[in-house]
Amino acid sequence: MPRFGRLLHGAGLLLVFAVTIFPFYWMVSSSFKTQTDLxxxxxxxxxxxxxxxxxxxxxxxxxxxAIVNSLIVAVFSTLLAVVLGTPAAFALARYDFRGKSDLWFWFISNRFISPIVLALPIYLVAQNIGLLDTHLILILVYITFILPIVVWICTDQFRSIPRDLEEAARLEGASQFDIFWRIYLPLGVPGIAVSAIFGFIFSWNELLYALVLTRRAVQTAPVVATSFMSGYELPWGKIMATGTVIVLPVTIFALLVSRHMVRGLTMGATK
Amino acid sequence: MSAAPPRRSYSGYGRFTPLWFLAPAVLALLVIGIYPTLFALVTSLRQYNLTRSRDGFPFIGLANYQQVLSDPTFWETLGRTAKFFLCVMPAEIGLGLGIALLLHQPGLGALRALARVSLVIPLATTYAVVGLLGRLIFNRDFGIANGFIGLFGVPAFDWLGNSAGAFAAICIMDVWQWTPFCALIFLSGLSMVPVEIEEAARLETGSKAALLRNVQLPYLLPGFTAMLILRSADVLKLFDVVFTMTRGGPGAATELISVYIQRVGFRVFDLGTASAQALLLLVITIILARVYIRFFYREIE
Incomplete structure (x- = not known):
C-alpha cells in the first residue's frame, strides 16, 4: 500500500479511537478533578x-x-431469566410442535416494547399488591427484557450441539430432562454465559422502571446518579466519580463479550 | 407455520414434553407482561387521575383515546421523535459505514483491533450516565463542547439553555453512543464477503467506490434494514439520556414520546390518559416488531 494511504488509514483509525473513547476519558478524568479544576x-x-x-x-x-441494590437486582433477574429461559430455548431448539414459530416471535417481540408501556400498569399493579419499592418487583420486571435475549442466544447455541450425543444418551435410557440437564446445559455454557452477561449489562443500566417503581429503599445506581442533578451548584466531581463507578463494571463485561456485541443488541439479525 | 408436528421415528418424546420446558418462561412473561398490559387497557378506559382520586375512577369509555388523538402535544412529541430519528440516523449510518470500511481495510492490525474494541464502550455505557456526561460536556460555563468550538473562535453557546442547542446536544450524544452499533453491523456485513471475490475485485479495480457498490453492497443491505428497524424502535423507547440531560426541556424542545408519556403518568399522575398513550405507542411498536421479524426470522422453520 502506498505510504500516504497507510498514513491516512492510521490517522482515520486513531480519530475513531479518540472520538469513541473521549467522553469516557472525560468522565474518568473529571472524577479526579477538584471542584475548582472542574x-x-x-x-x-x-x-x-x-x-x-x-x-x-x-x-x-x-x-x-444503590450499588448493592443494583447488584442484587441485576444478579437475581439474570439468574431467574437463565433458569426460565434455558428450558424454553431447549424446547425451541430440539422439538417440533404446533405454533412454534409464533411462540418464537412472541419471545423476540418483547425486545421492542418500550419500558414506559409496561411501567404504567406495573406501577398500578405493584401498588395494589404492595410490591412497590422492593427488589422483587424490579427483578420480575427486568425478566421481560432479559428473557428474550437468553432464549435467543441459547436456542442458537443449543442448535449447534450435535444430535448424536442425545441419541446415545437415549439408548441408555436417559429421560428428556436428563438430556437437557446432563448434555445441553453443560455444553451450552458458552452461550448461557454470554446471554447472562448481556442480561447483567441491560439490567444494571436500566433507569425508567427503577425510577418509577422504587422510592427510597431500593433505589438503583442509575436512579441515585440522576438524583444528584438537582440544586444550584452541582457536585460535578462526585457525579462523575459515581458515573465512573457505575460504568466500569459493565464496560469490563462488555469488553468480555465484545465479539458477541452485535448479536446481543440485534437479537441475531446479523451474524 | 403451525402444521402438525412431523412424527419422527427417533423423537422419543411425548406430545406434551415441549410444554413442560416452555411453561415456566411463557407463564412468567404472561404474568409480568400481558397481565399488566390488560390492566393498562382497563385503566385507559377510566378517568384515573391520582391527584383527583376523590372523584373515584369511573369508566369513561374511549374518552381518553379521543383526548390523546386530539391532543396536539401528543402529535408534536411523536413528530419530534420522528425528527430526532431523521437527524441521528443518517449521521450514524454514514459515520458507521465509514468506520466499518476503515476497520475492514487490511493492514495496521494492532491499531485496527484497538479501534474496534473501543467501539464497544459507548454501547455498554449506562444511558443515564451518558445523560449526566452530556450535561457536563455541554455546560455553558465550563463544558468541553464550548472549549472545543472556542478553538475555532466561535463564542460560547448555551447549549442546554435553548431549544435548538438542547436538541442538537441530545442528537450528538445519541450519535456518539449508537454510531458504533451501525459500524459493527456494517463490519460484520463486510466480513461476510468471500475473501476470493474481494481479492479478485481489488486486483480488478483500484476504485474503492466501485468495490463498495459492486461487491460489498449486497452484503451490507440486510444489516442496513436491521439497523433502521431496531434504531427506530430504540428511539421510540429513548428515555434515560433525555431525562437525565434535559428532562425534555427547555420548554418541550427535547420531549420525545417516552419522556412525554412518563411526564403525563408520573409527574401529572393522569394514569388514564398516560395508559391510553402507552397503548397507542405499543401498537406502533408491535407493527414495527412484526415488520422486523418478517424480515429477519423467516428462516427459522
Missing part, C-alpha cells in the same frame, strides 16, 4: 489528580446502598 473555563487538561471525589462517593450510604 469549573475552570476553558476546561483544563492537566491537573493534580485528587481521590477526594471517590472518598466522598464511598462514604455516601446512598450511593453504596
Amino acid at each position: 469549573l475552570a473555563s476553558p476546561p483544563v487538561w492537566l491537573f493534580t489528580p485528587t481521590l477526594a471525589n471517590y472518598a466522598e462517593v464511598f462514604a455516601d450510604q446512598k450511593v453504596v446502598g
Whole structure:
C-alpha cells in the first residue's frame, strides 16, 4: 500500500479511537478533578489528580446502598431469566410442535416494547399488591427484557450441539430432562454465559422502571446518579466519580463479550 | 407455520414434553407482561387521575383515546421523535459505514483491533450516565463542547439553555453512543464477503467506490434494514439520556414520546390518559416488531 494511504488509514483509525473513547476519558478524568479544576473555563487538561471525589462517593450510604441494590437486582433477574429461559430455548431448539414459530416471535417481540408501556400498569399493579419499592418487583420486571435475549442466544447455541450425543444418551435410557440437564446445559455454557452477561449489562443500566417503581429503599445506581442533578451548584466531581463507578463494571463485561456485541443488541439479525 | 408436528421415528418424546420446558418462561412473561398490559387497557378506559382520586375512577369509555388523538402535544412529541430519528440516523449510518470500511481495510492490525474494541464502550455505557456526561460536556460555563468550538473562535453557546442547542446536544450524544452499533453491523456485513471475490475485485479495480457498490453492497443491505428497524424502535423507547440531560426541556424542545408519556403518568399522575398513550405507542411498536421479524426470522422453520 502506498505510504500516504497507510498514513491516512492510521490517522482515520486513531480519530475513531479518540472520538469513541473521549467522553469516557472525560468522565474518568473529571472524577479526579477538584471542584475548582472542574469549573475552570476553558476546561483544563492537566491537573493534580485528587481521590477526594471517590472518598466522598464511598462514604455516601446512598450511593453504596444503590450499588448493592443494583447488584442484587441485576444478579437475581439474570439468574431467574437463565433458569426460565434455558428450558424454553431447549424446547425451541430440539422439538417440533404446533405454533412454534409464533411462540418464537412472541419471545423476540418483547425486545421492542418500550419500558414506559409496561411501567404504567406495573406501577398500578405493584401498588395494589404492595410490591412497590422492593427488589422483587424490579427483578420480575427486568425478566421481560432479559428473557428474550437468553432464549435467543441459547436456542442458537443449543442448535449447534450435535444430535448424536442425545441419541446415545437415549439408548441408555436417559429421560428428556436428563438430556437437557446432563448434555445441553453443560455444553451450552458458552452461550448461557454470554446471554447472562448481556442480561447483567441491560439490567444494571436500566433507569425508567427503577425510577418509577422504587422510592427510597431500593433505589438503583442509575436512579441515585440522576438524583444528584438537582440544586444550584452541582457536585460535578462526585457525579462523575459515581458515573465512573457505575460504568466500569459493565464496560469490563462488555469488553468480555465484545465479539458477541452485535448479536446481543440485534437479537441475531446479523451474524 | 403451525402444521402438525412431523412424527419422527427417533423423537422419543411425548406430545406434551415441549410444554413442560416452555411453561415456566411463557407463564412468567404472561404474568409480568400481558397481565399488566390488560390492566393498562382497563385503566385507559377510566378517568384515573391520582391527584383527583376523590372523584373515584369511573369508566369513561374511549374518552381518553379521543383526548390523546386530539391532543396536539401528543402529535408534536411523536413528530419530534420522528425528527430526532431523521437527524441521528443518517449521521450514524454514514459515520458507521465509514468506520466499518476503515476497520475492514487490511493492514495496521494492532491499531485496527484497538479501534474496534473501543467501539464497544459507548454501547455498554449506562444511558443515564451518558445523560449526566452530556450535561457536563455541554455546560455553558465550563463544558468541553464550548472549549472545543472556542478553538475555532466561535463564542460560547448555551447549549442546554435553548431549544435548538438542547436538541442538537441530545442528537450528538445519541450519535456518539449508537454510531458504533451501525459500524459493527456494517463490519460484520463486510466480513461476510468471500475473501476470493474481494481479492479478485481489488486486483480488478483500484476504485474503492466501485468495490463498495459492486461487491460489498449486497452484503451490507440486510444489516442496513436491521439497523433502521431496531434504531427506530430504540428511539421510540429513548428515555434515560433525555431525562437525565434535559428532562425534555427547555420548554418541550427535547420531549420525545417516552419522556412525554412518563411526564403525563408520573409527574401529572393522569394514569388514564398516560395508559391510553402507552397503548397507542405499543401498537406502533408491535407493527414495527412484526415488520422486523418478517424480515429477519423467516428462516427459522
